[in-house]
Structure formats: structure tokens, C-alpha cells
Amino acid sequence: MAQTTHPPGTGAHAAPGGEGTSRRDFLYLATGAVGAVGAAAAVWPFIDSMNPAADTLALASIDVDLAPVAEGQAITVTWRGKPVFVRHRNAKEIDEAKKVNLGELRDPVADDARVKKPEWLIVIGICTHLGCVPLGQKPTDPRGDYDGWFCPCHGSHYDTAGRIRKGPAPANLVVPQYAFTSDTAIRLG
Amino acid sequence: MAQAHAPQFKNPVVKWIDSRLPIFTMLDHEYNQYPMPRNVNYLWAFGAIAGIMLVVMIATGLVLAMQYAANTHIAFDSVERIMRDVNYGWLLRYVHANGASMFFIAVYIHMFRGLYYGSYKAPREILWILGVLILLAMMATAFMGYVLPWGQMSFWGATVITNLFSAFPIVGDPIVTWLWGGFSVDNPTLNRFFALHFLLPFVLFALVILHTAALHVSGSNNPLGIDPKGPQDTVPFNPYVTVKDGFAVVVFLIVYAAFVFFAPNYLGHPDNYIPANPLVTPAHIVPEWYFLPFYAILRAIPDKLGGVLAMFGAIAVLVILPWLDTSKVRSCKFRPIYRQFFWILAVDALVLGYAGAMPAEGVWLMIARIGTAYYFFHFLVLLPLLGKLERPLPLPASICEPVLKGGGRVAAGAHAKPMEKA
Numbered sequence: 001m002a003q004t005t006h007p008p009g010t011g012a013h014a015a016p017g018g019e020g021t022s023r024r025d026f027l028y029l030a031t032g033a034v035g036a037v038g039a040a041a042a043v044w045p046f047i048d049s050m051n052p053a054a055d056t057l058a059l060a061s062i063d064v065d066l067a068p069v070a071e072g073q074a075i076t077v078t079w080r081g082k083p084v085f086v087r088h089r090n091a092k093e094i095d096e097a098k099k100v101n102l103g104e105l106r107d108p109v110a111d112d113a114r115v116k117k118p119e120w121l122i123v124i125g126i127c128t129h130l131g132c133v134p135l136g137q138k139p140t141d142p143r144g145d146y147d148g149w150f151c152p153c154h155g156s157h158y159d160t161a162g163r164i165r166k167g168p169a170p171a172n173l174v175v176p177q178y179a180f181t182s183d184t185a186i187r188l189g
Numbered sequence: 190m191a192q193a194h195a196p197q198f199k200n201p202v203v204k205w206i207d208s209r210l211p212i213f214t215m216l217d218h219e220y221n222q223y224p225m226p227r228n229v230n231y232l233w234a235f236g237a238i239a240g241i242m243l244v245v246m247i248a249t250g251l252v253l254a255m256q257y258a259a260n261t262h263i264a265f266d267s268v269e270r271i272m273r274d275v276n277y278g279w280l281l282r283y284v285h286a287n288g289a290s291m292f293f294i295a296v297y298i299h300m301f302r303g304l305y306y307g308s309y310k311a312p313r314e315i316l317w318i319l320g321v322l323i324l325l326a327m328m329a330t331a332f333m334g335y336v337l338p339w340g341q342m343s344f345w346g347a348t349v350i351t352n353l354f355s356a357f358p359i360v361g362d363p364i365v366t367w368l369w370g371g372f373s374v375d376n377p378t379l380n381r382f383f384a385l386h387f388l389l390p391f392v393l394f395a396l397v398i399l400h401t402a403a404l405h406v407s408g409s410n411n412p413l414g415i416d417p418k419g420p421q422d423t424v425p426f427n428p429y430v431t432v433k434d435g436f437a438v439v440v441f442l443i444v445y446a447a448f449v450f451f452a453p454n455y456l457g458h459p460d461n462y463i464p465a466n467p468l469v470t471p472a473h474i475v476p477e478w479y480f481l482p483f484y485a486i487l488r489a490i491p492d493k494l495g496g497v498l499a500m501f502g503a504i505a506v507l508v509i510l511p512w513l514d515t516s517k518v519r520s521c522k523f524r525p526i527y528r529q530f531f532w533i534l535a536v537d538a539l540v541l542g543y544a545g546a547m548p549a550e551g552v553w554l555m556i557a558r559i560g561t562a563y564y565f566f567h568f569l570v571l572l573p574l575l576g577k578l579e580r581p582l583p584l585p586a587s588i589c590e591p592v593l594k595g596g597g598r599v600a601a602g603a604h605a606k607p608m609e610k611a
Contacts, residue, residue, distance in 0.1 A: 050367055050368075051370065052377075056377065078467070078468065081371060081374075130349040130353070131351075132348070132470040133468060155550055170492075
């Protein structure tokens with residue numbers, strides 16, 4: 001490529017030394033760098049188009065009425081396409097969750113930090129291992145060794161605060177962003 | 190290759206085209222005169238069989254795509270419509286669904302043949318690596334295809350596999366959200382999986398062309414693992430190999446047809462006939478059978494990231510295999526110790542597959558761990574050591590020598606059978 005632009009007499013094959021070469025090298029590098037940045041900028045819309053779209057994001061918050069959920073019961077609501085577990089804990093369950101020695105937890109978080117009102121535990125019902133929905137919402141479901149939830153896929157056990165206690169999952173069930181809008185209603189998201 | 194001479198075409202149209210675009214010369218060169226070692230056995234037919242399967246999958250997939258709708262509300266029903274209402278829809282779908290399994294059977298046999306006869310060794314390293322890339326593209330294509338019917342296994346398989354990427358620290362969660370196009374596996378996910386499931390087979394096709402091109406540079410390996418010394422060691426591809434491969438293809442298609450017509454759902458999972466439900470996980474999620482050994486490796490490691498890395502590592506190790514195996518001798522026939530370990534590896538792969546189908550607890554978890562350990566031990570420790578420690582048997586001087594013992598004149602034809610020595 002380079003040889004064709006050499007003036008006759010500098011040699012058809014060997015690149016000439018001196019300033020001409022370094023200026024050309026600089027031009028090549030500069031052109032390449034601008035091209036690379038341009039290509040990256042052009043690729044970004046393609047990549048970002050695969051991220052959640054505005055309508056997906058717009059459906060990001062919902063209201064849940066807690067009044068019909070009796071003590072000891074649990075309901076599952078869908079939020080952002082995911083199941084959210086809302087459990088009305090009884091005294092025994094709250095007690096179990098509070099009494100745990102944090103030192104023996106894989107992902108140590110106190111029960112107080114995971115609830116806004118002790119009787120209401122709200123967690124995303126997706127196992128932190130590989131995304132299955134743990135069992136334990138219905139009275140007839142197995143609840144694992146710690147009275148919380150049991151994931152049937154790979155055998156993770158969660159306690160009454162949704163914390164991982166046993167099995168392959170690395171972390172506690174995620175507490176979603178929510179706020180109490182009244183004594184018996186919450187807004188998720 | 191080298192000994193091929195330019196063909197003389199009689200047809201003037203062919204001649205006219207060929208002098209402008211030598212496509213007929215190329216075809217003649219690569220599929221008519223291409224010299225095959227005369228001793229190849231039926232295991233060498235599985236490359237051709239895999240190629241046929243790719244064509245079958247693209248052909249059936251194209252017409253299925255004309256009936257399928259990639260939308261979570263109607264995907265499941267559109268597949269049922271294909272099964273019940275579309276003319277021959279049941280046949281096309283069963284041919285396509287079982288075709289994926291048959292494609293993997295052909296490719297796995299093809300790969301184990303390469304392992305046994307050392308087909309990955311110099312000068313065929315790039316040929317082998319292209320094959321591993323083909324396997325990866327196949328796996329991605331098959332995984333996304335399984336999601337399309339939008340049954341319970343589709344949904345939960347997609348959830349488990351996409352969640353694998355969340356194992357990576359920091360970038361994991363944004364990657365998973367990006368893969369999903371939302372906060373869970375949902376309509377955007379299904380839509381893009383369909384687009385990619387349509388695209389990838391053509392990428393696969395391009396890789397197959399490169400794989401074949403690389404093959405035709407180095408020439409085919411053979412059961413003795415020694416290079417042909419001259420024309421007396423080879424036969425022209427046509428008719429010898431076309432007929433042999435053709436017969437193997439027919440036998441393979443009979444087995445394939447038996448599945449399609451008599452046990453079309455044998456290799457599938459009944460839960461995939463339940464429409465996807467994001468709120469209920471099936472009690473026991475299993476991938477399709479061809480992923481089971483890798484699934485067993487994933488679950489064998491007690492750490493999430495570790496499991497993911499081990500699973501990808503199980504394929505990555507195949508990429509560097511040509512440099513892990515230090516032995517200069519290709520064929521297992523002349524490697525008495527490696528031959529035994531080869532069979533242990535083959536059994537290990539089957540055991541891992543079985544363990545992958547079982548719940549990951551108790552004895553099965555233990556078996557999967559031992560199997561995983563052996564898999565990596567075989568490639569990372571045994572192969573480098575064996576090449577140094579093992580004393581191979583003496584290699585024959587040429588391919589035809591063991592057949593024509595005593596060194597008589599070489600017969601022009603191919604009367605000699607593929608020999609079974611030692």
C-alpha cells in the first residue's frame with residue numbers, strides 16, 4: 001500500500017527512513033483510533049437496543065393490598081415479571097428469624113434489616129442460585145429445614161427471613177424496593 | 190489434492206462458466222478426485238452425516254419458522270397449531286426436534302472418533318478448533334431452539350441457563366438483564382432467541398465450510414494415523430467414499446426415522462407440553478440429553494461461579510487439546526495405554542450424562558464430582574504425561590503395507606479392505 005505513494009527514486013520496496021515514515025505511522029494510528037472509536041459508537045445502539053425498553057421499565061411499580069392476607073398466610077404477586085413473596089409472619093416465625101446467630105449465616109443480615117414491619121416479610125421469590133421459584137408459599141408446600149422456603153431445583157433452604165441457610169445458593173432472597181403506603185398496603189418499585 | 194489434475198469438461202456451458210468461475214474444477218477437485226486414505230472405516234462417515242443433519246435442520250426450520258410466532262402469548266399455541274392444523278406440521282416439527290438430537294449424536298461420535306485416532310494433532314489443529322467452535326454454535330442454537338415452544342422446560346431452562354451469567358461478579362447482573370431485555374425471561378427474550386436461532390445455523394454453515402476447507406488442506410486422517418505416502422495409499426473420494434458415506438447416511442436415517450415415527454417424544458421432556466408459567470418451577474429441571482454431561486459438571490462444583498467456569502472449561506479444554514496431548518503418535522491403535530484411558534473417558538462422559546439427569550444430591554452428586562474430576566484429570570494431567578511416558582507400538586511404513594504383507598506390487602483398485610490390525 002505504502003509503496004505506491006512514494007515518489008520515484010526513494011526505492012519501490014523499502015520504506016524510507018526519517019520523518020516521512022513516522023508521519024505516516026502517526027496517520028495510520030490516528031486513523032485507526034478514530035475508526036475504532038467510531039465503530040464502538042456505532043455498535044452501541046445495537047447493544048443497548050437489547051436492554052429493557054421504555055415500556056418494560058414503565059411497568060416497574062405496582063400496589064399491593066395486604067389486608068386480606070391473614071397471619072401465617074402468604075401471597076405471591078408478579079412484579080417486573082418476577083414472583084414476589086409476601087408473607088404475613090406469625091410470632092413464632094419472627095422469633096425464629098430474630099434468634100439466629102448471624103455468625104452462622106452465609107450471607108449475614110439481621111432480620112430487622114430485611115423487613116419494614118416485623119410481621120410482613122417481602123422478598124423476590126427467585127432462588128439466588130439459578131433463578132427457580134422456591135416452594136413454601138402454600139401451606140402444603142415443603143418449607144425446608146428452616147420454615148422458610150425450599151428450592152426444588154438444587155436444594156437450597158431459606159429461613160423465615162428469606163436468608164440462605166443450606167444448599168448451593170450464594171445469597172439471601174432479594175428484598176425488593178418497596179414502601180408502605182398505608183398500614184395495609186405497599187407499593188413495589 | 191496435489192496429484193489431482195485439471196478436469197476436462199465436455200459440456201460447453203460448464204466449460205464456459207468454469208473458465209470464468211472455476212466452481213466445477215473446485216467441486217471436481219474436492220469431491221470427485223479428493224484422495225481419501227484407503228483404510229478409513231465407517232466412523233469417518235459421521236462428518237458427512239452431521240453435514241446432512243445441518244441441511245435437514247435448516248430446511249425443516251425454515252418452513253417451521255413460516256408458521257411459528259415468537260410471542261409469549263401465542264408461541265405455545267402456534268406450536269400446537271403446527272402439530273394439529275398445518276399440513277405435515279407434526280412431521281416437520283418432529284423431524285426438527287429429533288433432528289437436534291440426531292445432529293448431536295453424529296457430532297459426538299465424530300468427536301470421539303477424532304479423539305481416538307488423534308485427528309486433532311498436527312497439522313489438523315485449526316480443523317479441530319473449528320470443530321469445537323461448531324459444537325459451541327450448535328449448543329447455543331439448540332438451547333435457543335428449545336426455548337421457542339414456550340413450555341415449562343423452555344422457560345425454566347432459559348431461566349437457569351441465562352442466570353449462569355449472573356455468577357460473574359459486578360458485570361453479571363447487567364449482562365443477564367441485557368440478555369433478557371427485561372427483569373426476567375419474557376417476551377423480549379423469546380423474540381431475540383428466535384432471531385438468533387434463525388441466524389446461528391447460517392453461522393454454523395459458514396463454520397462448516399471453513400472446517401471442510403481446512404480438512405481439504407491437510408487431508409483426512411485415517412485409522413492408522415499415518416500420512417498417505419502416495420497414490421497407492423489413497424482412493425478417489427468418488428465413488429469409493431461417496432458410496433460408503435451414502436450407505437452410512439441411509440442407515441443413520443433409518444434410526445432417525447424410527448425416532449420420528451415411533452418415539453417422537455422419547456428424547457423430549459413431558460413438562461414442555463405445559464405452557465410456560467413464570468410462577469411455578471417444575472420439580473426437576475433437566476436440560477436436553479445432549480447437555481447433561483455439562484450440566485452434571487455445572488452442578489458438581491459447590492460454588493456458583495466455580496460451576497459455571499468448570500462447565501465452560503470443559504469445552505475450553507478441547508480447544509487447547511492439540512497442545513495438551515504431547516504424543517507424536519496419532520492413532521490409539523499404537524498407544525496401548527492411552528487407548529485404555531480413552532475408553533475410561535468415554536465411560537466417564539456417559540456417567541456424567543446419567544448423573545446430570547439425576548437430582549443433584551447424595552450419591553449422584555458424589556458420582557458427578559468424581560466424573561468431573563476425571564474429565565479434567567484426563568485432559569490436563571494424563572494427556573501431557575502419557576505422551577512422555579508411554580512407549581507406542583511400531584508404526585507401519587505405509588497405509589497399504591499392513592494390507593499387502595510382503596510388499597507385493599500395489600493393486601490399482603481398492604480391493605484391500607480397511608484393515609483391522611492389532
